[in-house]
Amino acid sequence: MKPKLLCKSLLRSLPRRSRITCLSLETQSEKVGFFVSVGLTNSSIRFIFGYGVVPKGVCAIKITVIGCGGAFSDNDYLYHQSFMIEENGRKLFFDMGKDVYPHAMKKQGLSMKDVDSILITHGHDDHIGGLGTLGLRRYDWKNKPTHWSKAPDPSYAPKLYLAESFKDELWGALRLGLETNEGFVGTLDTFFQVVPIANNQHWDFEGWDMQLVSQIHVMTGSTIMSAHGLFMEKGEHRIFLTGDTQFFQPRQVMYFYDKATFIITDCETAGTNLKFPEGTEVYDTIQDGEKVTLPWPGKEVDPNGMMVMELLAQGIEPYKWGCIKFMSGVHSTYAEHAGYPSANATKLTPEIKKKTWMSHYGDHVVLHKDAFGNSVNWQEQARKDGLAGFVIPGQVFEFK
Numbered sequence: 001m002k003p004k005l006l007c008k009s010l011l012r013s014l015p016r017r018s019r020i021t022c023l024s025l026e027t028q029s030e031k032v033g034f035f036v037s038v039g040l041t042n043s044s045i046r047f048i049f050g051y052g053v054v055p056k057g058v059c060a061i062k063i064t065v066i067g068c069g070g071a072f073s074d075n076d077y078l079y080h081q082s083f084m085i086e087e088n089g090r091k092l093f094f095d096m097g098k099d100v101y102p103h104a105m106k107k108q109g110l111s112m113k114d115v116d117s118i119l120i121t122h123g124h125d126d127h128i129g130g131l132g133t134l135g136l137r138r139y140d141w142k143n144k145p146t147h148w149s150k151a152p153d154p155s156y157a158p159k160l161y162l163a164e165s166f167k168d169e170l171w172g173a174l175r176l177g178l179e180t181n182e183g184f185v186g187t188l189d190t191f192f193q194v195v196p197i198a199n200n201q202h203w204d205f206e207g208w209d210m211q212l213v214s215q216i217h218v219m220t221g222s223t224i225m226s227a228h229g230l231f232m233e234k235g236e237h238r239i240f241l242t243g244d245t246q247f248f249q250p251r252q253v254m255y256f257y258d259k260a261t262f263i264i265t266d267c268e269t270a271g272t273n274l275k276f277p278e279g280t281e282v283y284d285t286i287q288d289g290e291k292v293t294l295p296w297p298g299k300e301v302d303p304n305g306m307m308v309m310e311l312l313a314q315g316i317e318p319y320k321w322g323c324i325k326f327m328s329g330v331h332s333t334y335a336e337h338a339g340y341p342s343a344n345a346t347k348l349t350p351e352i353k354k355k356t357w358m359s360h361y362g363d364h365v366v367l368h369k370d371a372f373g374n375s376v377n378w379q380e381q382a383r384k385d386g387l388a389g390f391v392i393p394g395q396v397f398e399f400k
């Protein structure tokens with residue numbers, strides 16, 4: 001809370017050796033903050049009192065980008081994806097990938113003590129890889145509680161929000177590192193204050209209405225791996241962090257894209273060749289002299305195991321470019337967000353594009369190259385294509 005201090009000028013005139021004590025009270029409609037300052041000058045003691053009022057419902061939420069690289073990011077700039085959502089001193093981390101704790105957090109001047117809560121979208125290493133280390137380091141090794149609620153001070157265990165159906169899966173991924181300990185058996189509840197979110201459940205985070213939005217991330221044929229994105233709402237602000245997702249299916253998810261005032265989505269940038277003009281025919285490779293068209297290429301494409309979605313095959317074979325990265329197919333892509341004809345996907349409206357920031361992209365973006373080695377300024381390109389841009393580590397979004 002930041003009360004509008006009516007004594008700003010008085011504060012400035014305070015003696016150097018001053019103590020300020022703040023107190024805040026909440027009424028139904030507003031928060032009132034009081035402060036008392038005791039200052040010591042050479043000859044006297046001075047007291048100053050002040051107060052400020054902040055109406056409730058005024059948001060001051062802040063989202064800091066801690067890391068925003070894709071799974072195959074391999075530099076110490078982008079790191080893996082994590083956003084820190086901050087309100088009233090509480091810090092909720094949206095995903096905690098492999099590079100996030102401690103490296104990316106350290107870079108933003110944060111330590112493990114800054115983690116109040118974590119929300120995990122799904123079980124890939126670039127989203128959960130930092131969780132085990134954080135759990136172990138935060139653990140109360142002196143008292144060794146087997147459940148956080150039995151600890152003398154349960155605050156060692158960060159809150160862990162996740163879809164109810166995902167709890168066992170996550171433990172499956174973390175179990176090897178956290179279960180067998182000297183003298184006791186650990187569970188997820190040993191290291192985290194797990195808050196399972198049931199289907200269609202809403203919960204409160206500092207006055208924000210929070211909701212998970214499940215989307216298709218990976219499909220084997222018999223199993224679908226969902227990614228549980230976050231939709232949060234307060235006042236006029238409606239923030240949608242998608243997590244990892246294949247390009248959305250309008251009928252089901254368009255509702256959230258329309259409703260949101262601010263979106264951060266995953267965006268795969270591999271396979272995008274910005275040098276080729278829009279409207280170009282798209283092929284994945286050449287087989288037996290035949291151009292094979294999209295959509296998704298089959299198993300036998302490309303001898304190097306590289307699948308190229310967006311490539312002009314005007315006599316040019318894709319695998320001639322050593323720098324082409326394969327596309328995973330489990331993320332929404334830049335071409336889809338930008339609405340290139342080659343993406344063969346539903347086009348976003350200009351209104352949705354304007355509020356859409358992109359994350360979870362490849363290293364070549366910061367190297368100002370497209371996946372084919374052409375020089376590209378991606379931020380400029382994104383603006384040209386009507387999108388808000390690519391988020392970068394350290395970037396802060398404030399909602400007031």
Ligand SMILES: [Zn+2]
Pocket residue numbers: 122124127217244
């Ligand atoms: Zn993933």
